Amino acid sequence: MRFFDRTCLSSLLGASLVAGSLAATPVLARQPDGPVDLTAQAQPAKPAPTKPAPATPAPKPSTPAPSAAAPSPLAVPSTSATPVVEEPDTLPVAHWTLADAQSLLATIRGIGAEGLFARDYEPANLAAAIKVGEGDALDQLASRLFVWLAEDLRDGRTPMTARVQWFAVDPDQDNHPNAQLLAQATETHDIKGVLAGLSPKHPDYALLKDMLSKTKDPKQIAMIRANMDRWRWLGQDLGLQYLIINVPEQELRLTVNNQIIRTYRAIVGKPGRTATPQLAEQVRNVVFNPTWTVPQSIVVGEGLGARLIGNPRQAAREGYVATKNADGTITVVQQPGENNALGRVKLDMPNEHAIYIHDTPSRQLFAQPQRALSHGCIRAERATELAMTMAILGADLPPETAVEYNLSGKYTKVPMTKPWAVYITYFTVARDVNGVMRSFADLYGRDPAVIASFAKPRELHTSQRKSNEAVIKLDNPL
Template identity: 60%
Template sequence: MKLLVGKFLAGATTLTIAGGIAFAAQAQESAPENLIPGEQSQSAAPKSFDAAFPDMVSEPMVQGDLVAKIVPLVQPWSVRNAQSLAAVIDGIGAEGLDPKDYDLAALRTAIASGPSQELDELASRSFGWLVEDLRDGRTPMDARKQWFVVDRDRDVLRTGDLLTQALESGDIAGTLAQLTPAHPDYAQLKAALAKTQDPAKRKLIRANMDRWRWLERDLGSQYLITNVPEYQLRLTVNDKIISTYRTIVGKPGRTATPQLAETVEGVIFNPTWTVPQSIVKGEGLGAKVLNNPGWAKAAGYKATKGENGWITVVQQPGPANSLGRMKLDMPNPHAIFLHDTPSRGLFNQDDRALSHGCIRTERALELAITMAILGKGATKEEAVEVATSGEYTRVPIVKEMPVYITYFTVATDINGKLATFKDIYGRDEPVLASLDQPRVSNRANETDEEVIVIEDDLRTS
């Protein structure tokens, strides 16, 4: 639940939020314009602890049956709790993070002086930074190239709530540990980091550990996940791989496959393909279809010409259809989806970065039937019937089925062994460079990078 707050005014002592909620604040001109309950915006680096952490009164906000509290981000720390926090920071290298990012020396100095406001502020700030990096990832958004996944963990695992939990329980390490990615691949990377001494290899492992933190901690009970540089797709149920499929992904450059987290809403058997205008007009396909009806029928093309002269070409279902015999309906602004292809021999190539962005999948009909059954949209018999009917049929996915399009250059392969994959899109460099820079505050959880709508020119490859 998000709450939008108006701009702080210099010298103001309170802010009234819609609904009559107010909290005290030592407001500064440089303070943020927006706050989320339980979160501290870090859009400007304050020059004092008071400016960094204004005291906030915990008052409930009621919207219907929902109640959310504004939780203070600076809370009292005992020496014992602060020592536990210092121990976590000292060992945070095991998670691929750097202890120097969390002001450990200053924290230890404050601990030696005993309980104080300075200790409360330092410890609360370091704890908040750890939460942010463990939950959301350390890499700033501008270093995550073509990353369009929205991580909702910050809305569920709020910093203020976690701080309260940690201090009330006294289990600082356990509270922070619940933020680390639950996927078994992250554990494999962590184990490899512990065994690796080579600085370059350690850095690459750390970068890929952080990529797991960019995703939501809970990926769901059943989902599809594809690692683009590996050219593999996995169907996973309860963290167990049910089946794997080789893939063909986007060519490097403008048609590189972006990183997405979407939801499959349906399986389309025997799809039609509306040909992009870059082919209809740009390559003259429209005129060819209209002028050669025999050829067009054999290829499955139907063309219509409007009064304004605009030609639309749709390829009908059939063995020559460029989408093959199925596509997964997963609406997204990039027009990216998973589908079959009639050019199945391409799956035998080692380098399969060949498409214009969409992901082509081997054994696609098997995948489609399995998806229809798991999604409870059809029985096995029904799915086989529509798949072999030759007619366009959309089977809805009733049970949620996320699909994650990821990019890991060090990851567990389909045989369960850690492997390194070619950085086909050059996305490692900015992530690796960010590890050498001081941690960045005020990291947005959504990118403002350009959304490239892919017109998948399937006919030419």
């Protein structure tokens, strides 16, 4: 273990972190293994515009129906039955002037730049209604299509059933409800501006959008669209400061003002039952020299409890404390130390999945190009550096105290006093640590369902906010 003295800590944090400038610190160039540079294949020409679907009778506002779309050659067969779709009986309705309706029509026709399809928002029907003129029919149709478009830009087009293990609840529909957006757009007569304001603020979204405008290959276009939509699944504004882990890239970033301060290699969950779920949580505590409660699969299944319970000295030599409970079960807790399964530090982010970020005694694993090795939790390279930075910035802990806690060898929990979000995400096209837009291996096979959903008609949004898959609590951190 590399301990940190004051000189090392000063080098770690620098004036940008401690003195308050929080300027982005240059990251050492490092070439990741495996990904492909998509920018070299992008062409400086926009994809051909999507032709609008033939006009069909507009559905009544109380029973809206999804628009039709022709099957795509990129479609992937669905493995599940068509979900039951529920939508409120009534959508908000506003009065539309002809000028506002024409602005909406122009926005729909140009929505391909955002990775969406104009056909989903019935441009032919809207054009026909505009020709008829102002009135109830135009108000009903334009309001419905505005809400559909706003929902997709704000929350994502991909139905929740295609978002495998997605448990990061998006707050945007609470912060910007449909009725409020519709009223704002029609009262200010700024249809285009209100809709444009719903785009994700993260700079990677803008890079994907630019990449989409230059790419010709249909398969690459489909992947870019899917990853643009994944940004919409998250909150529009991720906050002032946060940690973000991209599971396919196996990297963690410490970010302030959307500027990357530090990057850390990460070990993520193995594919299958141990895959890392996608979450949006908050770091609540920084734990120096953590203990680890050994799971019963080891205590009982491997006989560790029975071996240690009658020999406390042996348990102490191996770094454990074994306790027999009133019900006859045995609890084994690994004490702080160099061989602790959590390493020297842990970032506590309470969640129902029991996922957190921690160190590891097996630090040689960070040198491997493929690091999907854990039981779901995130192991961070240079975790002590990360934990100290988090404690100083998020709990106002003096640097000298952070060093003292780290060197003490004693369990010490530091509660965070400032909100610090953690986003565990899944992007297969994204910026790498060198700032280059790249594709990453689809570790958990989650791309096909998203891409297939884009090849199907748009589904009505429901009240579902996250995946309804079973929550799996694993024997972390092995």
